[in-house]
Amino acid sequence: MADTILEVRHLMKQFDDLMVLKDINLTVHEGEVIVIVGPSGCGKSTFLRCINALEDIQGGEIRLNGELVSKESKNLAVIRQKIGMVFQSYELFPHLNVLDNITLAPVKVQKRPKEEVREEALALLSRVGLSDKAESFPRQLSGGQKQRVAIVRALCMKPEILLFDEVTAALDPEMVREVLDVILRLADQGKTMLIVTHEMQFARAVADRVIFLEDGVIKEEGKPEQFFDAPQTERAKEFLKTFTFERKHKE
């Protein structure tokens, strides 16, 4: 078995009176791609945000390579460098061009030489088909292009794990593909990833393991074939049914 990268134990998260995550346990091994699915409001996004300590947690612990990830950690900024995150709304920095968006953190945070980072950024951009956009500003890009830049920006930090928070949810349907293809290729390269998505076909293709989250608990967990073809729990069956369509009164 590959080494454990991320370990989540008894995670609890509460917003005021609302318990969003109740006792979540998860172990992520190196090179593993885990897809988290579930109805909206089940806490998937909150779970990802907790892993990056963007939310404070009320119980349990999260460890990355044995190091505690918490809002209180003194070296939180250092730990976060090892966790790449891509958001639904891209969140590129609008005042910087594509290249500067990508190189900002490696140069200023990791103190790597500017030339080296620049070359790496250009190489990564060409891998996602955007070499001609290096000097463009985010406002000049389409949603799909912005999201690919956001992925490159996260990759350029050489993170040990990547978190994708519904990265295609804000995109026009015809742009979803170009972004998902990039993620599929990352999976082929053996990147460790946690992906929250509503794209079930994609989930099935990319996942090593699927996690079904509902009401703040992991209701079901398994290989994608098993989860999608033969879900064990009633709730997972119902949930998957919402993605298939049929007409009852066809003449």
Next chain:
Amino acid sequence: MPDLGLEVLFKGKNFARLLEGLGVALRISLISVVISIVAGIGVGMLMTWKNPISRAITRCYLEIVRIMPQMVLLFIVFFGTTRVFGWNLSGEISAVIVFSFWGTAEMGDLVRGALISIPQHQYESAYALGLTGIQTYQYVVLPQTVRRLIPLSINLITRMIKTTSLILMIGVVEVLKVAQQIIEANRMSSPNAAFGLYLTVFLLYFLACWPFSLLARYLEKRWR
């Protein structure tokens, strides 16, 4: 063509005196602007704090400045403090105090607006890249804030320059006062000088403010 009384402008050092008056007005407004920008950034950051006390204080301050006519503030500082505290403030100092008091509040409100217009997600994506709080401000939040702020604060600068026309009321000899003095001195020889001189003053104000407006428009376009 009616006699506009423009010939008075070229009598003696009249035109130079007008420019000198404009210089006084510009000096007072620019000193006040610099103070307002520096202090306003601090006040603006205070305004974004969730602390109810700092909120209440800055809120009151802003309301007072908005509601009080600048003229009344000038009178309080110039005449009022002399009797009550025995201070002997010059007209120019009083003007700088009032204009800075006013400008700081308005600038603070602009800074507050610019700061809260940066979405929470911008902070989060910076944190997620491993930037510290200070780095996030330095590389992500402040550059965006300044871009939003500069066109707005230039607006405030032109308003300040224009409002210096009030300070003749506390005895500061600025451009409008000089014009009045010239008109008074020539009311027998050139009774029409009022029109020509006030027109000149109008143009001088215009020339002083217009470059700022152009700059604001240029920056707004450049930074979208």
